[in-house]
Amino acid sequence: MTTVIKNGTIVTHDRTYKADVLIEGERIVEIGEGLKGDTELDATGCYVMPGGIDPHTHLEMPFMGTYSTDDFDSGTRAALAGGTTMVVDFALPSPGQGLLDALQMWDNKSGRAHCDFSYHMAVTWWSEQVFDEMKTVIETRGINTFKHFMAYKGALMVNDDEMFASFKRLAELGGTAMVHAENGDVVAELSARLLAEGNSGPEAHAYSRPSQVEGEAVNRAIMIADMAGVPLYVVHVSCEEAHEAIRRARQQGKRVWGEPLIQHLTLDESEYFNADWDHAARRVMSPPFRNKAHQDSLWAGLQSGSLSVVATDHCAFTTEQKRYGVGDFTKIPNGTGGLEDRMPMLWTYGVGTGRLTPEEFVAVTSTNVAKVLNCYPKKGAILPGADADIVVWDPEKEKTITAGAQVSAIDYNVFEGHKVKGLPRFTLTRGHVAVYDGEMRSREGHGQFVARKGNTATNTALSKWKDLTAPRPVERTGIPATGV
Numbered sequence: 381m382t383t384v385i386k387n388g389t390i391v392t393h394d395r396t397y398k399a400d401v402l403i404e405g406e407r408i409v410e411i412g413e414g415l416k417g418d419t420e421l422d423a424t425g426c427y428v429m430p431g432g433i434d435p436h437t438h439l440e441m442p443f444m445g446t447y448s449t450d451d452f453d454s455g456t457r458a459a460l461a462g463g464t465t466m467v468v469d470f471a472l473p474s475p476g477q478g479l480l481d482a483l484q485m486w487d488n489k490s491g492r493a494h495c496d497f498s499y500h501m502a503v504t505w506w507s508e509q510v511f512d513e514m515k516t517v518i519e520t521r522g523i524n525t526f527k528h529f530m531a532y533k534g535a536l537m538v539n540d541d542e543m544f545a546s547f548k549r550l551a552e553l554g555g556t557a558m559v560h561a562e563n564g565d566v567v568a569e570l571s572a573r574l575l576a577e578g579n580s581g582p583e584a585h586a587y588s589r590p591s592q593v594e595g596e597a598v599n600r601a602i603m604i605a606d607m608a609g610v611p612l613y614v615v616h617v618s619c620e621e622a623h624e625a626i627r628r629a630r631q632q633g634k635r636v637w638g639e640p641l642i643q644h645l646t647l648d649e650s651e652y653f654n655a656d657w658d659h660a661a662r663r664v665m666s667p668p669f670r671n672k673a674h675q676d677s678l679w680a681g682l683q684s685g686s687l688s689v690v691a692t693d694h695c696a697f698t699t700e701q702k703r704y705g706v707g708d709f710t711k712i713p714n715g716t717g718g719l720e721d722r723m724p725m726l727w728t729y730g731v732g733t734g735r736l737t738p739e740e741f742v743a744v745t746s747t748n749v750a751k752v753l754n755c756y757p758k759k760g761a762i763l764p765g766a767d768a769d770i771v772v773w774d775p776e777k778e779k780t781i782t783a784g785a786q787v788s789a790i791d792y793n794v795f796e797g798h799k800v801k802g803l804p805r806f807t808l809t810r811g812h813v814a815v816y817d818g819e820m821r822s823r824e825g826h827g828q829f830v831a832r833k834g835n836t837a838t839n840t841a842l843s844k845w846k847d848l849t850a851p852r853p854v855e856r857t858g859i860p861a862t863g864v
């Protein structure tokens with residue numbers, strides 16, 4: 381069976397041109413003029429782009445005494461509805477649990493996926509078992525990215541010695557380190573003080589995590605990664621202090637990438653001052669939303685290339701779950717949704733305002749991610765041989781975001797009321813048309829795991845340089861005799 385996408389304008393990270401796209405089975409086989417197929421999708425007036433890749437989701441994740449509500453079924457359906465065709469979820473061992481054990485748990489959940497997916501591995505504790513299993517995770521399981529939580533003290537947080545040990549191991553194995561960068565010790569102390577002073581509402585969540593805790597941790601992670609000789613990916617970059625550290629590191633030639641979220645780009649801290657407790661608590665996530673100056677910094681980072689990708693950190697809790705934290709903000713499950721809205725929101729507030737070009741949009745929502753995570757050009761490309769993960773994007777299609785019409789399983793949407801212009805006409809996942817002119821035709825279980833090899837070109841270049849510049853004893857002549 382062949383399908384041809386006709387009359388559209390192809391937009392990739394580096395080119396915009398008119399051509400048809402021919403798909404056979406699950407792959408793109410030809411790009412050109414006047415192509416014919418068994419079925420046709422009309423892309424008149426539309427852009428034909430690589431499907432979005434969301435490099436940061438938490439589907440059905442055990443966290444803060446509960447599970448995030450969107451799972452691999454509803455989460456990946458929401459993704460496809462918004463033009464995202466691949467998600468990368470974090471496999472999270474509880475402290476004391478082996479990495480391979482945690483992966484088994486994630487395998488048990490991900491069979492329901494409607495689009496392709498991959499995993500990052502989290503390192504939440506340190507031991508010889510973790511050290512040993514890291515090799516199997518990279519070499520046998522095809523997972524080359526490992527996240528370290530510098531926050532959530534007493535739960536997922538790792539200390540500097542554990543982080544340095546893990547980073548060194550990743551350098552040796554050809555992996556990439558990721559960090560959730562917030563100083564967990566300072567957050568714990570600020571939280572306790574705020575509670576003692578009677579600040580128990582959701583706004584105190586933001587007070588307990590000022591931008592300095594993030595800036596400090598990003599700087600620390602960059603320096604530790606540099607000493608270990610490992611590439612570093614900083615998740616959910618929300619503020620200028622964090623961006624500044626990443627910008628400087630990149631200017632110095634360090635291999636560091638920064639990932640802002642669509643939430644931090646478009647929503648600000650005023651959400652926490654809303655008089656409605658539920659409204660504010662639904663927006664509690666770490667790091668918290670910031671002010672306009674921080675938002676401007678993140679947009680500038682995407683424009684200049686100092687920040688590389690836009691994600692969601694999709695971790696959706698219902699209002700009922702958020703209410704676990706009534707009377708104590710530290711018990712509000714941290715996390716917000718965004719999978720369905722990332723592409724339309726970024727198009728509207730990025731391309732629609734002139735902050736991003738369509739090609740930059742493709743770069744930060746898909747191609748850069750695929751390159752950094754090492755699954756390009758299988759993903760993130762409109763090229764013969766690439767998976768037919770494609771979004772046919774109608775720049776004139778509009779809607780107002782509302783929870784009542786969303787695919788996500790939760791009862792609200794943090795972007796409620798936002799008008800977006802630019803939505804999928806068709807979304808294809810490995811050749812299967814999962815969204816057809818607004819109608820969901822996705823299939824549970826269609827999604828496949830995407831293996832990502834270690835020892836990337838970046839790993840090789842970095843280790844070559846580290847080796848060349850490693851400390852060496854000086855060869856000397858005329859060494860004085862000892863004790864004379």
Ligand code: URP
Nearest residue numbers: 560665666693695714715
């Ligand atoms: O608040 C957040 N970000 N929740 C999800 C877990 C994490 O820290 O990424």
Ligand code: ZN
Nearest residue numbers: 560615616666
């Ligand atoms: Zn995080």
Ligand code: ZN
Nearest residue numbers: 436437438693
């Ligand atoms: Zn996260």
Ligand code: ZN
Nearest residue numbers: 811812823826
């Ligand atoms: Zn299928």
